[in-house]
Amino acid sequence: MLNWLDAAPRRVLALISAACVAMLAFGMYLQHVVGLEPCPMCIVQRYALIGVAVFAGLASARGQKGWWMGWGLLALATAGFGAFVAARQSWLQWYPPEFATCGRDFYGMIESYPISRAIPMIFRGSGDCAAVDWTFLGGSIANWSFICFVGIAVVLLALLARGLRARAA
Template structure:
């Protein structure tokens, strides 16, 4: 865990780059392979964008308060993404008896108020239970969950180490 104390901003930048790479892979699966994302997949993409932006902002400045605040926001975003991915994995493992294809994410937002759209997204639809692509036995939702949990654990470790490191620059916590 020495890399957490020696270069936290580099770790945050790496998380941001990894999120962008995962988003690019999602776009590849959609536009080249032809897989259409379900509403829960879209929400996971937004969570991934939030992790990338917050981790990127955290890595941008050496001020400890700045990077710890944005690292904490990235951690919360990763936790939310893990929750959505876990819910989608659950729907894939235990599909509802009556699975109907629901509206796409944008159709729900355009036609229903947000207070009604959000529960519809998490309820899932026939699309959310389908497993169209697998890698090493796991669906996209399973791997998304693994990635979000990995990001959240690393971000939690960074924040905890930052809190234990003290406020002074002589604490051994380099901002490289």
């Protein structure tokens, strides 16, 4: 598999971008077909997936090593941010706050408060961020999201490390 990273880094990046689009489509399915409403942290994770998809897609667009490594680094940072948000939501689900309130929705927070107050409110979570509405093999959406973000980050990290090692040689 590591040889595939060396042989076709642009294909790996395109595959990462396609996987992110597939996960976004599954999120839309859960929302619009199953009827699950996303919490503020779920929406932030969606934006992180969009960022990873866009950055990985741009990285795969050109064959120049500096181009795909730069965009790949941004995709890695965005995947790390997504993993952080998913881990925080998983923690809230395992240890729910004593006073669970449903709070405002994501867009209500952004529209009503300055960004310096809205961002801490998003990460503080709310009653609906701590709720587990759907599970698969014992894991919630946040747990699976964390696993996906970490998997993407590991592949990107291996791809970038192999690219740097080839550049130094």
